[in-house]
Amino acid sequence: MKYEVIFAGIGGQGVILAGTLLGEAAVASGLKASQTQAYGVSARGGFTKTDVVISDGEILFPYALSPDVVVVLAEEALVRYLDIENKNCKVVYDSGLIDASKYELDSRFVGFPITKTAIEMGSSRSANVLSLGIVASCLKAISTEALFRTLAEAFSPKIRDINAKILQKGIDVGNEIISSC
Amino acid sequence: MxxxxxxxxxxxxxxxxxxxxxxxxxxxxxxxxxxxxxxxxxxxxxxxxxxxxxxxxxxxxxxxxxxxxxxxxxxxxxxxxxxxxxxxxxxxxxxxxxxxxxxxxxxxxxxxxxxxxxxxxxxxxxxxxxxxxxxxxxxxxxxxxxxxxxxxxxxxxxxxxxxxxxxxxxxxxxxxxxxxxxxxxxxxxxxxxxxxxxxxxxxxxxxxxxxxxxxxxxxxxxxxxxxxxxxxxxxxxxxxxxxxxxxxxxxxxxxxxxxxxxxxIMYREFDVTKCEYLVICFGGAVRAARQAAIEAREEGLSVGVLQLQTVWPFPAEYISEVSKGKRGIIVPEMNMGQIIGEVRKAVPDKIPVLGANRYDGEPLTPKEIIQVLGEVVSL
Amino acid sequence: MSKRSREVSWKAFLREENLPHQWCPGCGYGVILKSMLYAFEKGGIAPKDVVVVTGIGCWGKADDYLYANTVHVTHGRALPVATGIKVANPSMKVIALMGDGDSATIGGNHLIHSSRRNIDVVALVANNLNYGMTGGQYSCTTPLYSRTSTSWYGDPEPALDICRLSETAGASFVARTTVYHAAMIEKYIGMALSHEGFSLVEVISPCPTYFGRYNKLSKAPQMLKWLKEQSIPIERVKDLSEENLKEKFVTGVFADKKGHSFLSRYREIQSRARNELESE
CATH class of the missing domain: 3.40.50.970 (Thiamin diphosphate (ThDP)-binding fold, Pyr/PP domains)
Structure with a gap:
């Protein structure tokens, strides 16, 4: 069993944290995980992505060469994954932030207003948590209990409950995406 | 705890x-x-x-x-x-x-x-x-x-x-x-x-x-x-x-x-002695090399990986010994070819030594190493 | 440390096998070295209590003549090495012996930050106004328009005031004297040794061989006399015009502040860290 995931966006959207939490939840589920990151020289703005590889065996190359799931939160990130090779890959993009009408996207691409939904649920900074939920439910390898525990440990009590709800929303969205395939 | x-x-x-x-x-x-x-x-x-x-x-x-x-x-x-x-x-x-x-x-x-x-x-x-x-x-x-x-x-x-x-x-x-x-x-x-x-x-x-x-x-x-x-x-x-x-x-x-x-000197050996083609590398390049070796083996090639955990002092004597009889050596590095010079000094003259190099700020991929492996095989 | 009544002789510090020293006739460094040893004796400081860190230059040779814990390092880096020693081994008296090159020119950045950090180290700066060891080139403390082997037509750069720099950056004890005022050297070093925080003692020292020879002061007594004439006690500065203060060596205590040294502050940080660990 081996899964490759990419979270991509621009600096400040929390995509690297999403990858870290996914990896932590995978390790807490008894699996092996690796996470790499690519970002610009400054803390805000610029293309940012994180690759997460999850496996039940040793992970050699820690970059996602043939991702199973990609979540993109910015157009700058989407354009890099238009030519993705893997025929079974799911690319979930933030349809609230990205106008995808100018691209010819096949059925592997699914839009969902990720950031907008997170804001409506009470957190302007939790698009990454919703993304995490989508990916986790697409993979089916991560223990839901470990996922929620990892999330609870990562955030302050103030935001913990809202984020738990947003994570659940992400899981539901992920399940819908899978069932519609 | x-x-x-x-x-x-x-x-x-x-x-x-x-x-x-x-x-x-x-x-x-x-x-x-x-x-x-x-x-x-x-x-x-x-x-x-x-x-x-x-x-x-x-x-x-x-x-x-x-x-x-x-x-x-x-x-x-x-x-x-x-x-x-x-x-x-x-x-x-x-x-x-x-x-x-x-x-x-x-x-x-x-x-x-x-x-x-x-x-x-x-x-x-x-x-x-x-x-x-x-x-x-x-x-x-x-x-x-x-x-x-x-x-x-x-x-x-x-x-x-x-x-x-x-x-x-x-x-x-x-x-x-x-x-x-x-x-x-x-x-x-x-x-x-x-x-x-x-x-x-x-x-x-x-x-x-x-x-x-x-x-x-x-x-x-x-x-x-x-x-x-x-x-x-x-x-x-x-x-x-x-x-x-x-x-x-x-x-x-x-x-x-x-x-x-x-x-x-510390190193890790992955099929080093029995392989026909040997990849010698260190640090971040090792991950791509080991993945490449697995993929190459699936294609029927006999590839081993030698990971140098100690780079200096250089294990020249050991490499000289272990490379005997190999059909080719590949040295992947995220540079224009630095350690390859030390490997060449250590390896017997008749064995081809080729580098797989990347110096654009991107990590080396298994594909690039396999490509160089292909070049060595076709020599 | 100064209250210790241990019997220590200054002679215990002298590495006689290496004497006589190699400093030129008329050089002030022998006077400064002996003053330092007197200050050790008076403070009850034994060779094993002190770490002497030296850099490069004529003054950097001082450790060759000493029985103490000595550390001879690269040019300009005595202060950061001394900083590491003191933090790792706070019971030691750590004293960095530096010339004008070590302390303020190549090592100027470390002087600023050691002063700001107020690290509990003594900086004993012997300033002979030029690079003596390499043949008398100008340093950052060479007086403006002075002739040196690399400023034959005069040094176009104004001199840096080491004491003012250190004081401004935050050193809590700063004093300057000259080799002419020999008794004050020992006194200021004594004050520095018992001070908590960064303490800097600058001693203007004659270099008749190079600086003197290039600037019509080649005889040792002549150069000492010049040091005397160029010195102005800090108390008198307020009465003098800027013009009258040009090229003068202001002597005396520039700063003597009680307060928080780096080590006392860091102990506070360590206890905060431990408290946070316990509450986790």
Whole structure:
């Protein structure tokens, strides 16, 4: 069993944290995980992505060469994954932030207003948590209990409950995406 | 007790390894992509009564860890290319004055400020030859987060054992990699501490070596007066211009590492002896190489991987031996080809040695190594 | 430390096998070295209590003549090495012997930050106004328009005031005197040794061999007399015009402040860190 995931966006959207939490939840589920990151020289703005590889065996190359799931939160990130090779890959993009009408996207691409939904649920900074939920439910390898525990440990009590709800929303969205395939 | 398997960043594991080895002092100047080492050290060291010092530059940082080690602490610093360049003169001081310490270089793409957040392995010859003057040096290179932890313990052990700086040549792909890491406990690993002189000596000679070529070391405030010197010195630590004394010192400093190669050199073998094609690499490139070897085997090629955990001193004799009878050698590096020169010197002339190189700030991929493998096969 | 009544002789510090020293006739460094040893004796400081860190230059040779814990390092880096030693081994008296090159020119950045940090180290700066060891080139403390082997037509750069720089950056004890005022050297070093925080003592020292020879002061007595004439006690500065203060060496205590040294602050940081660890 081996899964490759990419979270991509621009600096400040929390995509690297999403990858870290996914990896932590995978390790807490008894699996092996690796996470790499690519970002610009400054803390805000610029293309940012994180690759997460999850496996039940040793992970050699820690970059996602043939991702199973990609979540993109910015157009700058989407354009890099238009030519993705893997025929079974799911690319979930933030349809609230990205106008995808100018691209010819096949059925592997699914839009969902990720950031907008997170804001409506009470957190302007939790698009990454919703993304995490989508990916986790697409993979089916991560223990839901470990996922929620990892999330609870990562955030302050103030935001913990809202984020738990947003994570659940992400899981539901992920399940819908899978069932519609 | 927190769970022992962590999903940990390479740079953080470096600090955890240092702490297990007994480090109590860090001095540094933050620089991408090594800053997480400084950040974690600044959080952890004060908790155990140790010290984190943020110095005015990298020159001061290496100077301060040399001072702290002389003062009796196990000390380390962390930097990347630009800072590593600034540290060179005082790495020479640590070599000459025989001060144990560990210098972490999380390599990034250069030269100069280069691509600050992107990986490279292009400082590996600088690690060997960055200082002026004749000397040998120890450099280790981790390929996994677990090795960031485990090899840091070894780095400190070697620094203490041989009274010398040890260069820890990580790179961005490993420093910024998160993966499973087991934090070992004190009783699981051997911790080496610097050798002390026997009590009751009539006179202590600060640079008089034992048979192992390493002089015992004294902490200020103990029974003997310490003496450390950056200039060519005699056994008393007094400067000398005598050619005999100079030769004796330079030879001993060189030999204490080169004659202990068997102890210092560490490597990992993946199908090395039975393979037809051998990939020799270190650090971040190892991951791509091992993946490439698996994929090539699926295509019916017999490929092994030799991972150099110790890059300096270079295991030339071993490589010379193990490469006999191979049909080709591939040396993948995230640089224009540095270690390949050492491999070529070691490998018998008739065996082709090809590099797989990347120097655009992107990590090497298995595909690129397989491509070069194809070239070697078709030779 | 000064209250200790241990019997220590200054002679215990002298490495007689290496004497006589190699400093030129008329050089002030022998006077400064002996003053330091007197201050050790008076303070009850024994050779094993002190770490002497030296850099490069004529004054950097001082450790050759000493029985103490000595550390001879690269040019300009005595202060950061001393910083590491003191932090790792706080019970030691750590004293960095530096010339004008070591302390303020190549090592100027470390002087600023050691002062700001207020690290508990003594900086004993012997300022002979030029690079003596390499043949008398100008340094950052060479007086404006002075002739040296690299400023034959005059040094176009104004001199740096080491004491003012260190004081401004935050050093809590700063004093200057000259080799002419020999008794004050010992006194200021004594004050520095018992001070908590960064303490800097600058001693202007004659270099008749190079600086003197190039600037019509080649005889040792002549140069000492010049040091005397150029010195102005800090108390008198307020009465003098800027013009009258040009090229003068202001002597006396520039700063003597009680307060938080780096080590006392860092102990506070360590206890905060431990408290946070316990509350986790």
């Amino acid at each position: 927190k769970k022992k398997v962590r999903f940990m960043l390479g740079n953080e594991a470096i600090v955890e390894g240092a702490l297990l080895a007994g480090a109590t002092f860090f001095a540094g100047y933050p620089i991408t992509p090594s800053s997480e080492v400084a950040e974690r050290a600044s959080r952890k060291l004060p908790q155990i009564g140790g010290c984190y010092l943020q110095m005015e530059d990298e020159i001061a940082s290496i100077a301060a860890i040399i001072g702290a080690s002389i003062g009796g602490a196990k000390a380390f610093t962390a930097t990347s290319g630009p800072g590593f360049s600034l540290m060179q003169e005082n790495i020479g001081l640590a070599i000459m004055a025989e001060v144990p310490c560990v210098i972490v270089n999380v390599q990034r793409s250069g030269p100069s400020t280069g691509l600050a957040t992107r990986p490279a392995q292009a400082d590996i010859m600088q690690a060997r030859w960055g200082r002026h003057g004749d000397h040998s040096v120890i450099a280790l290179s981790p390929a996994t987060v677990q090795e960031c932890f485990d090899l840091m313990v070894q780095a400190f052990n070697m620094a203490e054992k041989y009274r010398c700086p040890v260069l820890f040549m990580a790179d961005e792909t490993v420093g910024h990699l998160r993966e499973n890491c087991v934090l070992r406990s004190r009783d699981e690993v051997e911790i080496v501490n610097r050798k002390r002189p026997p009590e009751g000596l009539e006179e202590y000679f600060p640079y008089k070596a034992d048979d192992d070529l390493v002089p015992p070391m004294v902490t200020p405030g103990s029974d003997y007066l310490t003496r450390f010197h950056s200039s060519t010195h005699n056994e008393k630590g007094l400067p000398t211009s005598s050619p005999q004394e100079a030769r004796k010192l330079i030879k001993r400093l060189y030999d204490k590492i080169e004659k202990n190669k068997d102890d210092i």
